Amino acid sequence: MTDDTTGTHGAVLQDTAPDGEHPLVELRGAGKSYGNIRALHGVDLSVHPGRVTCVLGDNGAGKSTLIKIISGLHQHTEGEFLVDGAPVRFSTPRDALGKGIATVYQDLAVVPLMPVWRNFFLGSEMTKGPWPLRRLDIERMKRTADEELRNMGIVLDDLEQPIGTLSGGQRQCVAIARAVYFGARVLILDEPTAALGVKQSGVVLKYIAMARDRGLGVIFITHNPHHAYMVGDHFSVLRLGTLELSAARSEVSLEELTHHMAGGTELAALKHELAQVRGVDVEELPEESDLQAPATASPEGKS
């Protein structure tokens, strides 16, 4: 797949920064090769405070590689990666955390058997007392966790309960609340709604909006264009390791986004092939514009 900038559906549109300052995180022509395999190539992406940047793409499109570069698990092999306008190269997730880039992984967010408050402070525990007797400040941690979770609208009866007994959506929310509390400026969410039901996805989307309203830059990775369109300010669609679309909210409709996600250009090509095969009805294939957009396209969770 080459840089598809000429096709009908491959337009890479310019996104204007909200102000003249540097974006929190910026990728310029970034890419990553694993040996001979080019997993990601020529990707431009910028994350601004108080904005949600959605990264969409099918399986194998390079979404995981992209977040692994930003979260410090992998290094880019081409292009530039800038934080606050300065080039960086992270070697561990700790480096990324140090720059205020926190990642909430779909499956790695929490330790299921540990109580909620221990999970909340895991890796950044509050302590008191001099060294040989330095101990956890349990009271303060419980109180803070409770406050922070309530600020995010999560009410739990018992912070001692193992976090594994919470629902999937609640667990994601605890992880998001934790990242927000610990001073994250950029929040990377790796398919937070993938394993969730409709209602729980809604809850998570609400917290994404809430994190954005607190001034964080959010990178929201998903393969669900409907979820993306509910909270997104900018959309980047990845396909086969390259940017297929990069557009601000004002420049793209949900139908277009869905079409790109569904691999619209590929479907059109496929139509000719399928037409040769008897018994396959191709009449409806390209007319994706029939898709009904939801009545409300405004972001949820804003008050």
Next chain:
Amino acid sequence: MSMTRQAEPAVTPPPAPGPKANDGRTTRRTPVRRLLARPEVGVFLGVVVVLVFFLIAAPPMRDSSSMANILYQSSTIGIMALPVALLMIGGEVDLSAGVAVVTSALTASMLAYQLSMNVWVGVIAALAVSLAIGMFNGWFLMKTGLPSFLVTLGTFLILQGINLAVTKTVTGNVATDDISDMDGFAQAKALFASSFEVGGVQVKITIVWWLVFAALAAWVLLRTKYGNWIFAVGGNKESARAVGVPVNFTKISLYMLVGFGAWFVGMHQLFSFNTVQSGEGVGQELIYIAAAVIGGCLMTGGYGSAIGPVFGAFMFGMVQQGIVYAGWNPDWFKAFLGVMLLGAVLINLWVQRTATRR
């Protein structure tokens, strides 16, 4: 990552009920369920049942000197069961723990005897060797990512072979020479293998050490950062790493803690018997693991306590001596223990399911 709070939120989030407001969306778990959720509850109930059983079935058990004896038996298992339990909570097993005890005792004994030095030189060298073995286990494990069962099975076999071969080469015998007349022996014995009298009953010092270590382990596990990390690396290693827990440090240090336990028990054996049989220790590792599991530690990690294994080890000591006091054939000991183990596992399973059900 800093502990600083985010600046005042730009927009006040809408649902912010008062800190303690009960909005009716939640119900509290009943106190009974909360109590049952503690890992050591199952084993505590088991200990009470077995204790009552033996107090009825074996009248000599009611004597306080019998109890001191049972506690002594329990302490020799219990001191090792503690670090093994912490390691298990941290998600790993150590099959070399049993023979590592003997390795430590052999090191101290042979080094001091062959070089005719103060026994403390041997004791310190043995500590270094034990910690090094633990460090190797942990380092190798983290470096390769292999299951700890395989890695420590390897060290188990290696140490077993070394114990025999080196001892035979050095002493020409399968046991080490008696070191009871060497410099520093009395001091070391006082620390590791003495006993004192309480109300006319001889109490071994290992019981005191056992309980001190248990209290320390319980405090560390529940009240310190390091304890939090132990639960985390056992519960979900990748999550722990992702939030900045030093996983390698935690696991390697846990193995070194087992090494420390092996050293302590090894020194106890050396200074109570004056000599060490090089072929011993095989199978003990499973006893330690069983005591930890009976004590409510989850084999797969992330769940358990330091108090549970104390009861687990006490169960072992009680059954071992109880059978003798009851006048039964002691050959049945292991069979009895097997049944206890399965029973304990079932109780733990039931307790956990009941407690964590929503």
